[in-house]
Amino acid sequence: MLSYLFDGTFEGLLTCIHEAYYRHETPDHIIWGDQLQENLLTCCAQIPTDNGKADKVLHSIRAKISADALEHAFHAYLSEINDIGVWIYRYLRLGWKVGPSVDRYLCEDEVSAVHEAGRKVEWESHKMLGLIRFRELEGGIFYAPIGPDHNIVSLVAPHFAERLSDQTWMIHDVKRDIAAVYNKTDWTIAVIRQKKALPLHGDELEFQRLWKQYFKSIAIRSRRNPGLQRQYMPSRYWRYLVEKN
Amino acid sequence: MELKDKVDILAAAAKYDVSCSSSGSSRMGEKGGLGNAHPAGICHSWSDDGRCISLLKILLTNQCIYDCKYCVNRASNDTPRVMLTPDELSSLTINFYRRNYIEGLFLSSGVVKSPDYTMERMIEAVKKLRQEYRFHGYIHLKAIPGCDRRLLVEAGMLVDRMSVNIEMPTGESLKLLAPQKKKEALIGPMRFIKDRIAEERDSYKTLRNTPKFIPAGQTTQMIVGASPENDLRILTLSEGLYRSFRMKRVYYSAFMPVVSHPMLPAVDKPPLLREHRLYQADWLLRFYGFSTGELLDPDHPNLDFLVDPKSDWAVRNYHLFPVEINTVDYEMLLRIPGIGVKSAEKIVQARRVRTLDDDNLKKIGVVWKRARHFITCQGRFYGDSFRQEDQLKQELMPYHTAKKLRTDGGEQLSFFHEILPQSDLQNLFLVKAGEI
Numbered sequence: 001m002l003s004y005l006f007d008g009t010f011e012g013l014l015t016c017i018h019e020a021y022y023r024h025e026t027p028d029h030i031i032w033g034d035q036l037q038e039n040l041l042t043c044c045a046q047i048p049t050d051n052g053k054a055d056k057v058l059h060s061i062r063a064k065i066s067a068d069a070l071e072h073a074f075h076a077y078l079s080e081i082n083d084i085g086v087w088i089y090r091y092l093r094l095g096w097k098v099g100p101s102v103d104r105y106l107c108e109d110e111v112s113a114v115h116e117a118g119r120k121v122e123w124e125s126h127k128m129l130g131l132i133r134f135r136e137l138e139g140g141i142f143y144a145p146i147g148p149d150h151n152i153v154s155l156v157a158p159h160f161a162e163r164l165s166d167q168t169w170m171i172h173d174v175k176r177d178i179a180a181v182y183n184k185t186d187w188t189i190a191v192i193r194q195k196k197a198l199p200l201h202g203d204e205l206e207f208q209r210l211w212k213q214y215f216k217s218i219a220i221r222s223r224r225n226p227g228l229q230r231q232y233m234p235s236r237y238w239r240y241l242v243e244k245n
Numbered sequence: 246m247e248l249k250d251k252v253d254i255l256a257a258a259a260k261y262d263v264s265c266s267s268s269g270s271s272r273m274g275e276k277g278g279l280g281n282a283h284p285a286g287i288c289h290s291w292s293d294d295g296r297c298i299s300l301l302k303i304l305l306t307n308q309c310i311y312d313c314k315y316c317v318n319r320a321s322n323d324t325p326r327v328m329l330t331p332d333e334l335s336s337l338t339i340n341f342y343r344r345n346y347i348e349g350l351f352l353s354s355g356v357v358k359s360p361d362y363t364m365e366r367m368i369e370a371v372k373k374l375r376q377e378y379r380f381h382g383y384i385h386l387k388a389i390p391g392c393d394r395r396l397l398v399e400a401g402m403l404v405d406r407m408s409v410n411i412e413m414p415t416g417e418s419l420k421l422l423a424p425q426k427k428k429e430a431l432i433g434p435m436r437f438i439k440d441r442i443a444e445e446r447d448s449y450k451t452l453r454n455t456p457k458f459i460p461a462g463q464t465t466q467m468i469v470g471a472s473p474e475n476d477l478r479i480l481t482l483s484e485g486l487y488r489s490f491r492m493k494r495v496y497y498s499a500f501m502p503v504v505s506h507p508m509l510p511a512v513d514k515p516p517l518l519r520e521h522r523l524y525q526a527d528w529l530l531r532f533y534g535f536s537t538g539e540l541l542d543p544d545h546p547n548l549d550f551l552v553d554p555k556s557d558w559a560v561r562n563y564h565l566f567p568v569e570i571n572t573v574d575y576e577m578l579l580r581i582p583g584i585g586v587k588s589a590e591k592i593v594q595a596r597r598v599r600t601l602d603d604d605n606l607k608k609i610g611v612v613w614k615r616a617r618h619f620i621t622c623q624g625r626f627y628g629d630s631f632r633q634e635d636q637l638k639q640e641l642m643p644y645h646t647a648k649k650l651r652t653d654g655g656e657q658l659s660f661f662h663e664i665l666p667q668s669d670l671q672n673l674f675l676v677k678a679g680e681i
Contacts, residue, residue, distance in 0.1 A: 098598075101597075101598060103594070104594045104595060104597055104598045105595070105598055105599075106591055106594060106595040106605075106608070106609055107595055107599060107601070107604075107605040107608055107609070112608060126287075129283070129287050130287045130288050130289040130290070130299075130345075130348075131289070131290070132345050133344060133345060133346070134343065134344045134345050135344070136343075136344070142343065142344070144345070159283075160345075162274055162281055163274060163279075163280055163281050163382075164279070164280075164343065164345075165274060165276060165277070165278075165279075166277050166278065166279060167343060203340075207340045207341070207344065209249060210248065210249055210252055210337065210341075211341060211344070211346050213249050213252050213253055213256075214252050214256050214301070214303075214341075215290065215292060215298070216253075217252065217253045217254075217256035217257040217260070218256045218257070218259075218260050218292050218298060218302060219260070219292035219293040219294045219296075220260055220261070220294045220296075220501065221294075222501060222502075222514070222515060223294040223295075223296075223499075223501075223515065223517065224293055224294055225293075225294055225295035226293065226295075227295070228291075228294075228295025229291045229292070229293060229294075229295045231295075232288070232291045232295065232297065233290065233291045241290070242344075242346070243290060243346075
């Protein structure tokens with residue numbers, strides 16, 4: 001068994017792909033930090049991230065496969081699903097062989113695995129565009145904690161930068177200790193280890209009350225259907241929803 | 246009165262309006278302003294009835310001079326009456342929007358004093374949002390039947406979508422249940438809006454930066470089950486509305502017994518399953534290339550409760566099947582039970598690089614249990630043979646329905662409807678009546 005170990009960044013993953021390709025190896029796992037389970041049978045190769053190599057791979061995907069394929073690979077990487085690294089490597093190998101038509105090979109395992117992972121990420125990030133809830137803090141910052149299955153903060157941030165362009169906001173992925181932070185001009189990703197509850201703005205609770213009232217009043221009682229509600233809005237997302245607490 | 250109580254009354258009074266979608270507009274934001282529209286629309290929450298909440302759906306007031314029999318806000322109903330001020334409405338919309346609770350506003354209203362007066366108050370509120378608060382989020386405005394055309398034009402330049410509810414499937418039912426609303430007063434504004442949108446579209450060609458007139462188009466809604474029309478009548482009407490009025494959506498609302506009245510049917514539950522079937526058929530008209538005439542005819546004027554309309558069509562047209570999955574065209578792919586728009590598109594893509602077999606189809610996401618009776622893969626047929634239509638039909642039913650039928654009625658499938666009253670069937674189905 002051969003495992004590649006990288007630092008968890010997309011550049012790191014691309015470096016692994018570069019190494020595997022030129023070493024003529026097919027690793028069984030391409031993993032990072034917390035996915036590592038030491039095993040006597042596992043032979044681990046630490047792959048240091050090399051931006052030059054990563055860049056080469058990136059350009060080659062764009063030029064020899066397609067921009068769509070790069071997007072599929074990137075979204076699949078954000079899924080953080082077990083072993084997705086190897087699937088991405090195999091998907092790109094096929095891509096370099098058959099070119100831009102790789103996304104038509106829907107019956108090949110590597111293509112369906114990458115598409116499936118990407119689809120999950122896209123589904124969740126679209127859901128989050130609706131389910132993120134901001135709370136106004138003292139000082140006028142709008143703060144939204146989330147706990148998504150996949151690493152989608154960087155996918156939802158541009159939407160809010162455009163929409164809420166005149167307010168400072170922060171979308172905090174509590175699971176991953178990262179946040180998208182926006183200062184009325186640009187957004188960036190920052191590492192945040194805030195665990196304490198933050199003091200709310202004076203008006204905040206009043207608007208939460210109004211929203212909860214609205215949420216209750218808009219439901220038609222004779223059509224109650226909690227199963228359908230959960231189907232669209234899985235209960236794992238309820239923790240940070242104002243109307244569900 | 247507190248704002249919270251007003252929200253309670255005016256949201257509860259607006260909840261029977263079905264439309265909630267926020268799609269079809271790509272209104273851009275502005276630096277320093279607030280909001281934009283997302284072309285695909287975004288759902289922000291789902292209420293306890295499983296319907297999506299996208300817009301702040303609320304009435305400006307629940308006062309009304311009309312006395313439509315089916316409506317909670319009718320003049321003769323003894324209920325507290327309130328009205329929102331433009332400032333209260335703006336504050337609610339803006340503050341909900343900044344917290345990402347909503348995608349925008351859906352403003353409707355009871356009719357106060359006159360249609361013109363009401364429409365003017367609604368425009369005033371919307372104008373405040375757009376101009377004073379520089380709000381560029383989605384706004385859906387209900388047009389008040391009978392208001393002046395000038396007001397429709399003014400409103401249309403401010404909002405993303407407008408709708409006039411057609412209320413009842415026929416003029417006779419309308420006369421009976423909403424005697425103060427005239428069919429012409431409902432159809433008139435629809436035609437006017439359609440013509441005006443077409444006119445504006447022509448002028449875009451020469452003038453680039455004109456503000457758009459109702460960029461997300463118009464929709465309408467009708468109540469199902471309060472009047473005796475059959476499904477054929479309803480779907481024919483919808484088809485006409487899509488074709489000649491360029492409606493973006495026709496919504497169906499299962500009749501809710503919110504009030505009892507000698508002229509209204511006595512029902513203990515809204516006909517949710519019928520509503521669900523109508524939506525399925527509506528989807529077939531809009532995305533699957535079906536026409537009403539193929540789904541229903543005078544000998545068969547209602548949609549089947551036991552199977553979905555596409556399966557029902559396939560059973561009645563079994564002589565057209567099986568089709569070869571590797572060669573059949575896209576239009577026919579869409580008509581195979583167990584294959585939807587997504588899997589049809591995937592099949593078209595995948596078969597350009599290889600010949601497909603049964604395993605490939607399962608991987609692509611085809612519902613094999615249903616599709617196998619209607620297709621061949623490289624000439625091979627995987628389905629069962631059926632001696633009777635009803636056997637095939639049973640195969641296509643949801644598992645629980647088929648099971649219940651077997652235990653209750655043995656093999657006597659032709660007695661379906663006698664065995665199971667409609668309300669029973671309704672309980673059997675997990676009714677998926679949420680809005681998109």
